[in-house]
Amino acid sequence: MEVETSRRKFLQGTITMSVVGATALSTNLLSSGDGQSAKPGAISFHNTKTGNGSSHEVATLCEMCVNKCAAMARVENGVVTKLNPNPMFPKSKNMLCARGNAGIQALYDPDRLKYPMIRIGEKGEGKFRRVTWDEAYNAILNGTDKFPGLKQILDEEEDNRSSMLFCAGEGMAEHTFKQFFEAFGSANWLNHSSICLQTVASGYGVTLGMYPQADLDNAEYIIIAGANRAEAIVTPDTMDAFKRTKGRGAKMICIDPRFTNTAAKSDKWLAIKPGTDLAFVLALTYVTLTEELHNKAYVEKYFNGFEEYKNSVISNNYTPEWAEPITGIKAKDIYTIAREFAAHAPKAVYYPGRRSTFAKNDFQLRRAMAIFQALHGAIDTKGGLIFGDKLDIKGHAGLAPLYERARARAIVKRTDQKGEPGYDDCAVVSGGGSWIGWRNRYLEDKMPYKVRGMFCYKHNPMMNMPNTAKTAQMLKKMELVVTIDTMPSDTVMFADVVLPECTYLERTDPVKTFGGIEPSIAVRNKVIEPMFESKPVMEILKGLTTKISKPLFEISKKYDEEVQDMIEDDGEEEVYAEFDLTLPFKHTQEELNHHAVEMYPGAAEKLHKYGVFYPNQDEYYKQLSVNEYQYYPENKKFYSVGGGKPKTPSGKIECNIESFADMGVDPMPVWRDEYNYSVPAGKFRLLSGRHAQFTQSGTVNNAMLLDLMPENFIWINKRIAQEKGIKFADMIEVSSSIGKVQLKAYPTEKIAPDQVFFIHGFGAESEELTWAYKNGGNDNTIIEDHIEPVYGAAAMHETNVEIRKV
Ligand code: SF4
Numbered sequence: 001m002e003v004e005t006s007r008r009k010f011l012q013g014t015i016t017m018s019v020v021g022a023t024a025l026s027t028n029l030l031s032s033g034d035g036q037s038a039k040p041g042a043i044s045f046h047n048t049k050t051g052n053g054s055s056h057e058v059a060t061l062c063e064m065c066v067n068k069c070a071a072m073a074r075v076e077n078g079v080v081t082k083l084n085p086n087p088m089f090p091k092s093k094n095m096l097c098a099r100g101n102a103g104i105q106a107l108y109d110p111d112r113l114k115y116p117m118i119r120i121g122e123k124g125e126g127k128f129r130r131v132t133w134d135e136a137y138n139a140i141l142n143g144t145d146k147f148p149g150l151k152q153i154l155d156e157e158e159d160n161r162s163s164m165l166f167c168a169g170e171g172m173a174e175h176t177f178k179q180f181f182e183a184f185g186s187a188n189w190l191n192h193s194s195i196c197l198q199t200v201a202s203g204y205g206v207t208l209g210m211y212p213q214a215d216l217d218n219a220e221y222i223i224i225a226g227a228n229r230a231e232a233i234v235t236p237d238t239m240d241a242f243k244r245t246k247g248r249g250a251k252m253i254c255i256d257p258r259f260t261n262t263a264a265k266s267d268k269w270l271a272i273k274p275g276t277d278l279a280f281v282l283a284l285t286y287v288t289l290t291e292e293l294h295n296k297a298y299v300e301k302y303f304n305g306f307e308e309y310k311n312s313v314i315s316n317n318y319t320p321e322w323a324e325p326i327t328g329i330k331a332k333d334i335y336t337i338a339r340e341f342a343a344h345a346p347k348a349v350y351y352p353g354r355r356s357t358f359a360k361n362d363f364q365l366r367r368a369m370a371i372f373q374a375l376h377g378a379i380d381t382k383g384g385l386i387f388g389d390k391l392d393i394k395g396h397a398g399l400a401p402l403y404e405r406a407r408a409r410a411i412v413k414r415t416d417q418k419g420e421p422g423y424d425d426c427a428v429v430s431g432g433g434s435w436i437g438w439r440n441r442y443l444e445d446k447m448p449y450k451v452r453g454m455f456c457y458k459h460n461p462m463m464n465m466p467n468t469a470k471t472a473q474m475l476k477k478m479e480l481v482v483t484i485d486t487m488p489s490d491t492v493m494f495a496d497v498v499l500p501e502c503t504y505l506e507r508t509d510p511v512k513t514f515g516g517i518e519p520s521i522a523v524r525n526k527v528i529e530p531m532f533e534s535k536p537v538m539e540i541l542k543g544l545t546t547k548i549s550k551p552l553f554e555i556s557k558k559y560d561e562e563v564q565d566m567i568e569d570d571g572e573e574e575v576y577a578e579f580d581l582t583l584p585f586k587h588t589q590e591e592l593n594h595h596a597v598e599m600y601p602g603a604a605e606k607l608h609k610y611g612v613f614y615p616n617q618d619e620y621y622k623q624l625s626v627n628e629y630q631y632y633p634e635n636k637k638f639y640s641v642g643g644g645k646p647k648t649p650s651g652k653i654e655c656n657i658e659s660f661a662d663m664g665v666d667p668m669p670v671w672r673d674e675y676n677y678s679v680p681a682g683k684f685r686l687l688s689g690r691h692a693q694f695t696q697s698g699t700v701n702n703a704m705l706l707d708l709m710p711e712n713f714i715w716i717n718k719r720i721a722q723e724k725g726i727k728f729a730d731m732i733e734v735s736s737s738i739g740k741v742q743l744k745a746y747p748t749e750k751i752a753p754d755q756v757f758f759i760h761g762f763g764a765e766s767e768e769l770t771w772a773y774k775n776g777g778n779d780n781t782i783i784e785d786h787i788e789p790v791y792g793a794a795a796m797h798e799t800n801v802e803i804r805k806v
């Protein structure tokens with residue numbers, strides 16, 4: 001579909017800079033330590049410096065994983081010598097995990113990207129030439145003898161801005177990069193959501209109205225299924241969960257195919273067959289409904305489609321006896337769990353999880369979990385799932401011109417299911433898109449128009465997308481690949497132009513609001529000046545847009561008749577103002593942050609000093625014991641914001657979404673035969689997951705963390721290993737239909753005989769990564785690209801593999 005918005009309409013709708021205007025700002029409040037001379041008024045929480053020289057501390061936020069814990073960075077003579085937890089932040093509660101402490105290594109990693117580079121070898125070969133920033137920007141605009149520049153691409157594509165793809169990984173500055181994407185005018189955006197929380201967030205979103213948090217501090221009963229918190233992400237809420245298990249206030253039931261560390265810390269572990277959690281939840285629901293354990297008053301008030309769902313669950317006979325052979329969990333355990341959950345409700349939590357999509361039924365699983373939770377009225381209430389509150393901050397969108405000739409997002413309508421709207425590879429296209437769906441369409445030449453280049457920010461699809469070989473093909477096929485990153489990742493090796501970003505300790509990021517029971521605002525303050533020639537993405541984009549804005553406008557002038565007419569009417573200068581790509585980057589991040597919180601008196605000072613702000617902070621914040629803090633008094637916490645009312649547009653829990661049927665999606669969660677788990681004889685189901693010391697591929701070159709776990713091993717059932725003559729640390733080749741990897745064996749009883757498992761993120765192929773290069777195995781080399789059918793997420797646990805001792 002072409003963009004239909006008329007130019008006039010567009011002009012009315014153009015978002016202009018709402019920031020700061022001509023007001024002179026006092027920015028020193030949010031600009032923090034420069035590492036050389038700054039004395040940012042920092043309070044000293046842990047000033048245990050080791051040297052004799054002067055030191056100061058800067059409040060900042062960790063970026064070693066997504067959690068964004070608050071940290072105090074100690075700086076001695078311009079060197080960051082220690083990262084300590086910052087007790088002021090309700091979200092992180094004075095905790096900084098092993099990864100957080102190892103942030104110093106990310107800063108001082110000798111392999112860091114240090115200066116801009118241009119490709120001189122073959123694509124993917126990793127041969128680059130060091131250049132100045134201006135040369136790099138020039139190469140992006142004009143190309144070299146190895147690759148075309150933006151000018152050529154957009155001229156040949158007659159100003160179709162969507163001929164450039166933009167993709168980004170998660171991070172506080174993703175928004176900054178997205179402003180470039182919006183100003184540039186492409187419709188093709190991909191982020192990490194389809195390999196992360198897409199189906200979880202959407203499943204809960206359409207059912208409850210939002211993806212909720214779990215009040216693990218007050219829950220009395222917790223089902224944690226497929227969420228391996230004790231190993232995957234050790235955050236304060238993880239600690240909250242485990243400090244109360246085993247007779248200390250909460251009973252935790254762990255449902256997982258493997259005996260994980262979470263299983264070890266739970267009160268009960270039940271091994272489930274991979275991909276069958278939906279059958280387990282449907283059977284729990286069956287018990288709840290047939291024994292009338294649900295909260296009838298809540299259901300009466302807040303449910304849409306309850307009777308239809310009840311009829312579906314009962315008429316389909318989703319009994320615990322039905323679920324037993326499907327899931328591998330005994331019927332009597334399912335009865336017990338359903339009854340115990342109801343007995344503790346509303347202080348009971350079926351933990352929503354924070355993981356990627358494992359099976360193709362994941363969206364329906366999340367819907368079933370949300371409905372099961374809501375049946376007990378355990379929504380928006382203490383000890384259950386909570387919506388919490390959020391502090392507003394002022395946005396500062398920059399510029400979103402509509403280019404008449406920019407084509408709509410490159411998606412392909414369904415051709416095989418007549419009458420059903422939807423797309424070739426999934427029913428719904430979310431904001432973040434389907435990464436592997438998009439990639440596969442691109443490789444199969446199914447795109448509605450040519451996409452010829454991409455900007456890739458803080459993102460490593462070579463390691464993180466299933467089917468690495470296809471991702472390599474995609475990157476080779478792209479005529480212009482620009483990467484902005486801190487490390488020479490496998491993806492960077494395929495770049496034509498490499499722009500080095502500084503690490504999180506060398507930049508101020510957009511201020512962020514954190515919702516929940518104890519809402520707050522926090523900021524990542526710059527700790528020291530950027531090292532080498534690296535820059536924050538804000539400055540990188542400022543330089544790039546200064547170079548490309550006018551020349552690209554010349555192309556719009558050439559092809560866009562509306563632009564031509566407007567110039568005739570209003571003059572070129574006035575029209576260009578609407579297309580000036582530099583506009584979003586005119587102000588510093590510190591200025592924008594100041595503007596974002598200016599409605600809260602004193603917030604800027606607090607964010608500078610503590611990195612954290614919330615109303616009445618001075619009055620509320622108290623240290624209660626050695627490592628216990630009060631952020632909000634109990635009676636001021638936001639356990640409930642609507643008395644249990646769901647956040648859906650209807651204000652109801654949506655059991656039966658009839659409009660889904662039109663898209664070929666089940667309106668209610670039901671079990672289908674194709675969801676049954678089976679592995680052919682001689683093969684194994686490949687499971688992958690995370691480790692507490694590593695964040696995907698982003699930390700695998702971190703020497704401090706590799707001290708804790710030097711490489712990833714493959715878990716193999718002990719009996720199977722014996723049968724195959726495999727001993728601990730023997731080298732194993734693991735192969736699937738798409739590739740092979742080698743890594744060392746870990747025979748164990750903690751996994752079933754027909755499954756194998758290894759940690760994601762290892763096995764990099766970039767020779768520029770001293771510690772990560774060929775260290776262990778990359779799971780995505782062998783994970784097949786199975787696409788979840790509703791949102792196009794990557795279904796990570798649908799691949800069968802063979803193993804052999806090398
Ligand atoms: S959990 Fe650890 S790595 Fe993640 S933000 Fe917190 S301290 Fe950093």
